[in-house]
Structures are given as structure tokens and as C-alpha cells.
Amino acid sequence: MAHSQSWQPANPTYYDVLQVERHATPERVRTAYRRLAQKYHPDKMPGNANAVRAMSAINAAYAVLSDAERRAEHDRWIQRAERPSRPMPLASGHESAWTFFNPVTGWPWYLLFGTMLLALGTIVTALYLTAMPARATAVAPALAHTAQPCQPSGTADCRKP
The missing domain is CATH 1.20.5 (Single alpha-helices involved in coiled-coils or other helix-helix interfaces)
Structure with a gap:
């Protein structure tokens, strides 16, 4: 019988990782941890990087859910995440689209x-x-006396002074 993939939320909780209900007893959490640890242990799947990641997630989930204080804190986190922080706007949301980010x-x-x-x-x-048209640059006063036009004096060439 094939195991059907159940729907997973966008942010899985530690309960989702261990595949137990939120009201599961500590014994049920421990049983689920052992079952998943045997299934995904890296020694059973050598060379599989996903097994290492899965085992890491399973260990983290069990560490939280096996401690009553940390489990209660995790439950409060879930409740805050499920409760909308503010009502969703009924309009298309354009009134707040340009408040800070485009x-x-x-x-x-x-x-x-x-x-x-x-x-x-x-x-x-x-x-x-x-x-704008290019402006003529003023000739420097020191060079103004050297700029003399050539005077034709009947010769074919024009000499510079």
C-alpha cells in the first residue's frame, strides 16, 4: 500500500515533522521519534544528504516536543502564527502598496x-x-597681440611675425 503524501502547511511545525497531533502524549511523541529515527537514520541511508537533513529536523522536533516547557512555548508560537495579526483588507490592497516598498x-x-x-x-x-550653442572662448589677453591677420603684400606667401 502506497503512502499518500498528506498536505503540509507552508511553515511546518515540529508536530508535522514528527507526524503527530498537537495533543499527542509524550509517549506518542517518543514512539513517533523512534519510528522516524529508524527510518531516516543516515547509517541506514549512507551517502543520502536528505537523510542527514531529515534526521536533523527529527532530532530538533523531538528536543522541543519532549521538553514540556519548550513544547508549551512552541504551542504559543503556533497560536500566534495561526492568528492573523491584523484583518486582511477587503480592497485590492493598493492603499498600502506604496507605503514603503514599491x-x-x-x-x-x-x-x-x-x-x-x-x-x-x-x-x-x-x-x-x-x-545650447557653443560659446566662443575669450582669447587670453597675453596672446591677443600675436594674433594678427595676414596682410597680402603682393607676394604669394604670408609670413608670420
């Missing part, structure tokens, strides 16, 4: 705004510099 990029709003502002400033500067 849902499209995942960037914080201030980083997205700063990047957009920098890009816009770069584009405007590039357009301004290409649209």
Missing part, C-alpha cells in the same frame, strides 16, 4: 525616488548641453 521593483520608495531624480537630472543636463 511592489514592482521591491525597492524602498526613497531609493526609487532618488534614482528617478538622478536619471531625470542627467537627461535634462544632456539635452541642455546639446541644445
Whole structure:
């Protein structure tokens, strides 16, 4: 008979790992631990990395569920996780989408705004510099007297002073 895979929650609890009910007795927890430890022990599956991970999870679950104080703390954690922290909005949720993170990029709003502002400033500067005519640079006063135009004096060449 094939074992059907039962539905597992998104965040499995230690009860899910040991495959016991939440109200299971300490004896039932110990029995489940021994059964799973025999099944997934790495010595029974040499070279299987999943067996090592499974045994690690089984040991952690048993360590918590076998201690009454830690088990009670785990039960409180489950209750907090199952209880919604606030009511879910009835609308599509757009009113809170832009409060801090942009849902499209995942960037914080201030980083997205700063990047957009920098890009816009770069584009405007590039357009301004290409649209404005180049200004003639002033000739340095020390070089002004050396810049004399050639005077044609009837000869074919124009000599520089």
C-alpha cells in the first residue's frame, strides 16, 4: 500500500515533522521519534544528504516536543502564527502598496525616488548641453597681440611675425 503524501502547511511545525497531533502524549511523541529515527537514520541511508537533513529536523522536533516547557512555548508560537495579526483588507490592497516598498521593483520608495531624480537630472543636463550653442572662448589677453591677420603684400606667401 502506497503512502499518500498528506498536505503540509507552508511553515511546518515540529508536530508535522514528527507526524503527530498537537495533543499527542509524550509517549506518542517518543514512539513517533523512534519510528522516524529508524527510518531516516543516515547509517541506514549512507551517502543520502536528505537523510542527514531529515534526521536533523527529527532530532530538533523531538528536543522541543519532549521538553514540556519548550513544547508549551512552541504551542504559543503556533497560536500566534495561526492568528492573523491584523484583518486582511477587503480592497485590492493598493492603499498600502506604496507605503514603503514599491511592489514592482521591491525597492524602498526613497531609493526609487532618488534614482528617478538622478536619471531625470542627467537627461535634462544632456539635452541642455546639446541644445545650447557653443560659446566662443575669450582669447587670453597675453596672446591677443600675436594674433594678427595676414596682410597680402603682393607676394604669394604670408609670413608670420
